[in-house]
Amino acid sequence: MHINTKQLASHVSFLARLTPAQAEAAIDGLCNAIVNQLATGNDVHIEGFGLFEKIQSEGACRIRFRMQKTLGEKL
Incomplete structure (x- = not known):
């Protein structure tokens, strides 16, 4: 079984006391930050x-x- 970003955001929003939209934006931001750092060699x-x-x-x-x-x- 797997979950998608929206489903993960729902869990994160509950745990972090964020709205689902804020949680999804945080997940997207984290993923982008990881990719950017890896792209620069970090x-x-x-x-x-x-x-x-x-x-x-x-x-x-x-x-x-x-x-x-x-x-x-x-x-």
């Missing part, structure tokens, strides 16, 4: 969640996510 570490890294090899670009141990314990 890794992105989100405490309690994990690390996003841009990997370049043989002309191909991919993103690696390394889950933080605390996240794994919650799953």
Whole structure:
């Protein structure tokens, strides 16, 4: 099963006491910020969640996510 951005925003809005529209804007902003940082060569570490890294090899670009141990314990 998966959820889409609007469904995730509904959960975030409840947890963060935001409107669903504000939560969706925050999710979009976070995603854009991560992409922008990766595009400029920076890794992105989100405490309690994990690390996003841009990997370049043989002309191909991919993103690696390394889950933080605390996240794994919650799953």
